[in-house]
Amino acid sequence: MSRPTGATINQQALRHNLAVVRQAAPHSRVWSVVKANAYGHGIARVWHSLAETDGFALLNMEEAILLREQGWKKPILLLEGFFHADDLALIDRYRLTTSVHSNWQIQALAKAQLSAPVDVYVKINSGMNRLGFRPELAQAAWQKLRSLLNVGEMTLMAHFADAENPQGLVEPMKRVALAAEGLDCPRSLSNSAATLWHPQAHFDWVRPGIILYGASPSGDWQDIASTGLQPVMTLSSEIIGIQQLSAGDGVGYGYRYHAGASQRIGIVACGYADGYPRHAPTGTPVSVDGIRTQTLGAISMDMMMIDLEPCPQAGIGSKVELWGNAVKIDDVAKAAGTVGYELMCALAPRVPVEVI
Numbered sequence: 001m002s003r004p005t006g007a008t009i010n011q012q013a014l015r016h017n018l019a020v021v022r023q024a025a026p027h028s029r030v031w032s033v034v035k036a037n038a039y040g041h042g043i044a045r046v047w048h049s050l051a052e053t054d055g056f057a058l059l060n061m062e063e064a065i066l067l068r069e070q071g072w073k074k075p076i077l078l079l080e081g082f083f084h085a086d087d088l089a090l091i092d093r094y095r096l097t098t099s100v101h102s103n104w105q106i107q108a109l110a111k112a113q114l115s116a117p118v119d120v121y122v123k124i125n126s127g128m129n130r131l132g133f134r135p136e137l138a139q140a141a142w143q144k145l146r147s148l149l150n151v152g153e154m155t156l157m158a159h160f161a162d163a164e165n166p167q168g169l170v171e172p173m174k175r176v177a178l179a180a181e182g183l184d185c186p187r188s189l190s191n192s193a194a195t196l197w198h199p200q201a202h203f204d205w206v207r208p209g210i211i212l213y214g215a216s217p218s219g220d221w222q223d224i225a226s227t228g229l230q231p232v233m234t235l236s237s238e239i240i241g242i243q244q245l246s247a248g249d250g251v252g253y254g255y256r257y258h259a260g261a262s263q264r265i266g267i268v269a270c271g272y273a274d275g276y277p278r279h280a281p282t283g284t285p286v287s288v289d290g291i292r293t294q295t296l297g298a299i300s301m302d303m304m305m306i307d308l309e310p311c312p313q314a315g316i317g318s319k320v321e322l323w324g325n326a327v328k329i330d331d332v333a334k335a336a337g338t339v340g341y342e343l344m345c346a347l348a349p350r351v352p353v354e355v356i
């Protein structure tokens with residue numbers, strides 16, 4: 001691999017972040033969410049480091065089967081349930097736990113020929129209006145499922161739209177309580193934000209995703225600095241060219257940056273085809289040999305330009321961190337008007353990944 005662009009996945013940070021989750025929710029079991037190929041980190045690369053978890057949650061069958069084939073024997077939860085009645089054969093064969101959010105799924109479960117009952121998560125619409133039964137219809141769905149021989153253990157599940165907000169659970173928890181009224185049911189409600197900031201919502205199983213990878217579930221409300229979470233993914237490259245600008249010189253496509261004075265800049269071998277956000281504006285942080293500096297002008301497909309004024313010692317071959325320990329992925333995301341989730345999920349297939 002001669003192009004100097006690459007990502008590393010830090011196994012120790014994964015183990016540490018799972019321990020942070022355990023500390024935050026000491027009385028709950030943990031579904032480690034590894035959907036979207038473990039948020040871009042690669043399921044096959046990360047699951048061993050998270051093997052202390054109680055279960056893995058994801059949403060496509062291929063990823064579930066991969067985990068089983070690699071030897072994971074404990075629970076796997078399909079967060080969106082099954083997409084077609086036919087999928088029940090695989091759910092049965094690979095012993096997956098499925099969420100159920102719609103009546104057609106109940107009917108499909110009633111009709112299926114299974115070798116043994118399947119465990120079910122009954123999904124309630126907490127007010128987000130994405131998947132799930134409205135609270136007032138939850139009891140009927142629950143009772144119907146309870147009566148099916150194909151259904152094993154049942155858990156009530158909901159998801160929060162605004163758990164980073166200190167007040168964000170007030171209404172959703174009322175809806176969950178309404179759905180659960182009179183049911184003696186285990187519950188799984190909490191994503192990362194609720195795992196960190198709403199202990200009253202922990203119950204039997206928490207479902208953290210983003211914090212396992214060391215990034216923030218919160219855009220504006222909360223800071224994760226005090227949590228001790230560690231970044232798992234580092235994206236780095238090197239300086240492959242240098243330009244010496246004079247006042248007024250333009251930089252990159254559309255000349256979106258102009259030097260105000262004489263300025264030395266570096267050309268970095270990383271661009272949007274590697275997963276770096278094209279919308280990152282001038283001023284997005286990067287780190288060169290540990291010194292913080294910034295992008296200049298438009299991000300190209302394969303390269304970007306950065307300011308070397310704060311780091312006069314830097315030259316061709318200097319190490320550049322795009323995100324990781326020196327530059328938080330959340331800071332890059334914020335500059336680009338998105339969230340850390342999107343950046344890590346978008347790491348491009350062409351970027352070689354090393355597990356450390």
Ligand SMILES: *Cc1c(COP(=O)(O)O)cnc(C)c1O
Pocket residue numbers: 033035079159190191192193207208209210211217
């Ligand atoms: C993605 C997802 C999670 C994890 O969310 P994070 O914000 O990454 O912790 C939990 N539950 C469901 C249903 C999800 O879809």
